[in-house]
Amino acid sequence: MFGAGGGTSSYAEIEETDVILMWGSNAREAHPIFFHHVLKGVHNGARLFAIDPRRTATASWADLWLGIDVGSDIALANAVGRHIIEEGLHRTDFIDAATTGFDAYAEAVDRYTLEHAARITGVPASAIAELATAYATAGTAQLCWTLGITEHHNGTENVHALIDLALLTGHVGRWGSGLVPIRGQNNVQGGGDMGALPNKLPGFQDVEDDTIRSRFESAWDAAIPTRSGKHISLMNEAMDEGEIRCLYVLGENPMQSEADGSAMARRLEGLDFMVAQDIFLTRTAELADVVLPAAGWGETEGTVTSSERRVQRSRKAIDPPGSARDDIDILAGLARALGHDWDDRPAKDHWDELRLLSPMHAGMSYDRLEAEGGLQWPCPDEAHPGTPFLHGRLWDRPLTSKRAPFVATEFVPPVDELDHDYPIRLTTGRRLDSYNTGVQSGKYSSPRRIGGSIDLSSTDASNLGVEEGDTVRVISRRGEISAPVRIDPTLRAGLAFMSIHFPDDTDVNQLTIDAWDPKAGTAEFKATAVRVEA
Amino acid sequence: MADLTLTIDGGTVTVPEGSTILDAVRSVGGDLPTLCHGPTLEPANVCRVCMVEVEGAGALVPSCSRVVDEGMVVHTDTDRARHSRTVVMELLASSADLERVDDRFSAWMEDHGADPARFTGATIEGRPAKVHDDLYVRDYARCILCYRCVDACGEQHQNTFAITVAGRGFDAHISTEFDVALPDSACVYCGNCIAVCPTGALEGKIAWDMKEAGTWDIDRQEVTRTVCSYCGVGCNLDIHTQEGAIVDVTSPEDHDVTLGNLCIKGRFGWSFVVSVDE
Amino acid sequence: MDLRLLSERPSAEERSAVDALLGSPERGDGRVAVGGHAVRARRHLLLPALHALQDAAGAITRGGVAYISERLSIPPTDVFGVASFYELFEVDGPGGVTERPCDDIACMGRGVAPVGAGTHVEPSACLGQCDRGPAVLRHEPGRGYTVRTGGAIGGPIHQPRSQLRLLRRVGAVDPTSLDAYLDSGGFEALAKAKAMGGEAVIAELEASGLRGRGGAAFPVGRKWDGVRRAAGDKVVIANGDESEPGTFKDRVVMEDDPFAVVEALALFGFVTGAKEGFIYVRGEYPTAAARLEAAVAAAGERGLLDLAIEVRRGAGAYICGEETALFASIEGFRGEPRQKPPFPNEAGVFGRPTGINNIETLVTVLEVLRIGGATFAELGTEGSTGPKLFCVSGDVDRPGVYEVEFGATGRDLLDLAGGVAAGRALGAVLFGGAAGVFGGDDALDVPLTFEDTRAARLTIGAGALIVFDDTTDFEPVVERIARFFSDESCGQCVPCRVGTVRQGESLQRMFSNPASTPLEVRLLGDLAKAMDDSSICGLGRTASLAVRSAIDLGLVGAAHG
């Protein structure tokens, strides 16, 4: 966000804030302990708004739930922005002093009247106005989102539309006000921190910046490609075009986690050579030429970074089984096999190397991480206490750093359009007791697990003449699967849901579309057009 | 915050405003028995093993919850206070199985010369444990009705409200709605009730089985702190291993992200580490 | 919130009974839903909703609980926990007619009332009908509660009307007619109060020396002043939960002079600045609740009330008369007392500053206003001013409510009630009910004032005198008292939850094996001290009083003690 890839706030802030927006996030189930903090806020009097096509467990706690059409977030956000401006509730002092691009933004949102947005989103104008007023007039407000915002063909635009709202109202850079993307995996944030992004070096430093790159090159005594790499969707394209012939997959299960599963299978099968490094023999690993068994959670040392940018130590409690080895040892061994003299070093040494190269991590010694229960970046030196919230600089007067830009966005409907043949909008998500493709969570016996299903509204079910438990065929423009029906009162007619956890039984990614967001490369998991046949 | 000065057993003690008598006692190295008091929970005020005498107050007061006033004069060790604490411990021990309450509490019993055998009669000891699934056990013969699990499952932490105190008087007990089996209830198996239970009435299945079999041995256990492998919230976990095998997973109650709480994945979802197809 | 309901669904009757109370549910369109704080703020409707369900179904059914849960956004487990707290709610019960014959100490001597065939029978603690026992409370789905009493009575009042201040309308003025009430001086006290202003009313109350009649004898002027000075959105409450065995005076007032209760509560609201008031009526008093509801409605329609008053029915829990338990009950929680401080005038019901008084206390305030504080103070004794209602029951000729000035002795009251039956002598008197103290013949000469009873180690409590003649076997009486406390303990705190049970067990052992008496008496003494010192509320703190005094007096355990 404005350059630093992390949420702006600490969880503690949400306990003290006045208004909470959960936008496209079912944190109650996907991030239960984060939701504890949300509920503390609610019990302390905060008003909670939930924006989600489904009336999820999260939405059922809300003072107001807005059940928008899948993929209409930008229309809603822009209408909220327009209404705030029209009512004169925007913070002109903040906008003037700390942002750029307001006029263009105001012009861009001008056609998103409440009525227009109501037509696009399906949500009444009055509810949109209430949301806008509550957010703009709150003393402090937290805007939180997860994959409901990002897993769209225009996910990056969606995020911009939300950031714009925070800039409009000054709800960023203050204790209690911020922008909070909650990360889906325990170390996506840390992966980003470490430079596992096509365009970044560790510490979110630009690969294409010559000064930065040369610093890394001299430290590593190696040449670094001068151009950004490819994100996942570009890699898919490159595989399709035969440009990528060889793939090294670390701890991912693209066979089951990527959209349009049958296309993915074709791709992986068409490769010349594939290495899979994982703690399990996943479907992807089954296809690999070489499988490198890796040590997993509880078996290795290192750090992870949470959604509040807190770096914490992860530790080894037990020995990895059999021939499994620490990822980093595998990589070092590989490097040696390729003729480099990499030694096996303890995790702490790697971390200290990072601290030399990444200014935002420089102050985080292992000793401090241990003693202080983790530290929030940026933490530039050992005397620095870490940073509970970002962008406080925007409130410096006079502003001495870069202004935050408004980025105008336009609503574009989901790529996979509904029509007569595919009339039902299928969306995907997680359930409380399961996780991603189930490779970890499928291994413990949860009394709550309900297995794979196609969840339908009672209206759609009765129109189809099906009942709970009946098996139906779910057909999209790309594929077809069969699944048992579950009747779900949180769904309205025309909306269906499948969880992503049971690819072996109900592989929803046979149906999803791999239209992807050009900036982040995230596929549009959340919006598929389907038809259901009894 | 202003500091307040009070007298405890003749000595002068200064504590920040808002401290409880128990805080004050502990601040000078003293201690009192407690059971229902949980560090992450509001005082439930119900077990009454922590009572002390405050000059000017008619009855004894619970030290775990009574907030210090300026000039308060507290006596923790009078015959009256000790008598009351002793009888209360005896009543508890005569009505439930306290065998798995922590060692500190048995030390208190001994210190007070509590003799539960003086009181005989109705007891919940011997009731069969409820074993409804592979994740955790509710062994209510050990329950002292401290309300901690209900508060943790309820508004103070988890907000699931799967369990409640039902009934009244001696019949009061922890229950799901209409006493249905746990898998049919609203329980989401976060285990946050287990985390606060002081008596071993709630226990992870593995730990409970080992305790029943007599193989649970704290002295041979190690605790390793790490971070949960699932979502991106960053919950800290303590992995308890005994001879190289994981026997329990908890969360530190002094960590501000979790306050000891986890979700089902964090607390129970670790069996993938020991699963066979690796 | 995210509810997970059991699979049972409500019947049509259950649904409509709950809807009649809560209004029809909003039809969701799958697009917006209002929830959160607004819905959860209706939690206090839980007890009325449970009553509605039970009135319709005769039981608290699973489907009904699911529906209430959904409508009020209260977790089903919580609804269950609350319902299971109250005696009157038949959780998962068979439905149909339930009869509850009183088997408590004042009715004991009079045989148990017959119950109808084919009904579900649940013996009950004192039903507050001791002047006309044996009593039965009957519940019939669709019909609600009715009380059947056995004793022949010639109306509630046995005293010349000219001597009466508090009871002067009882039996003489139609309790269902607002006009009749107005004709008999009704709403004059409120008008007077408004004319003189709140501060002046408090001055009158302070001059009157009036103390609370609910048991704790707290000065009323001081309490009202505390609430008046508190900042915030205040609440006033009339405590009509009267459940102390042997006590029925508040019932007589609520049933036969309901407008006086309404006027007095309105006055309480005026003086303290509260805009909201509750009358909490014992669930076993259906007539009182109905008449109060009608009185509130009539006075409201006539524009006589600035205070929004709601009548709330209890559901069978003695402990809900304790003020903090009563708050919890109104809020829709289990009726569990809360540790004080904070005191009600700081944080009472809904955490708001709250004034609460007993029914008799409130109607006595009207008398203070009528005759003036100074004149009032001349009635009674210096430490105990004004008139007082006493409930005389048990082995007397004319059980009933008697109004006397403070200073009267037990013997005076016994005489008013016609004495024990001819040919019988006095066995003992239980002063103050189950939470009270037994006294022998000499105790009858103690003036029943706060100061004299304290000195004589007796108690007035809420004004019960249960008389036992010389044929009484006191062992079952004392056991019944002990059982009353273990039944009625809310169960929160250990000294009371376990201690009341141990007390009963100890008595049983002592009665079945008299040789164990010295040992048991020591144990009972240890228990009593711990219960008294360490219980949260007055129930646990007084649970051993009667038992101890019966032993001290030699009514039980004497031969071997």
Ligand SMILES: Cc1cc2nc3c(=O)[nH]c(=O)nc-3n(C[C@H](O)[C@H](O)[C@H](O)COP(=O)(O)O)c2cc1C
């Ligand atoms: C166990 C218990 C039961 C009580 N029941 C009643 C009751 O039924 N009615 C009542 O007015 N006060 C009852 N009280 C006293 C109330 O807590 C409170 O003191 C009283 O309502 C205050 O009113 P007053 O000052 O007018 O007496 C009870 C107290 C205890 C400890």
Ligand code: SF4
């Ligand atoms: S496991 Fe969690 S949801 Fe279940 S009873 Fe315990 S605290 Fe409540």
Ligand code: SF4
């Ligand atoms: S189960 Fe444990 S935590 Fe719950 S009330 Fe009983 S002793 Fe307390």
Ligand code: SF4
């Ligand atoms: S003394 Fe008895 S009734 Fe009062 S709070 Fe304790 S357990 Fe409940």
Ligand code: FES
């Ligand atoms: S620890 Fe104080 S009452 Fe339980």
Ligand code: FES
């Ligand atoms: S009504 Fe039976 S004892 Fe009071």
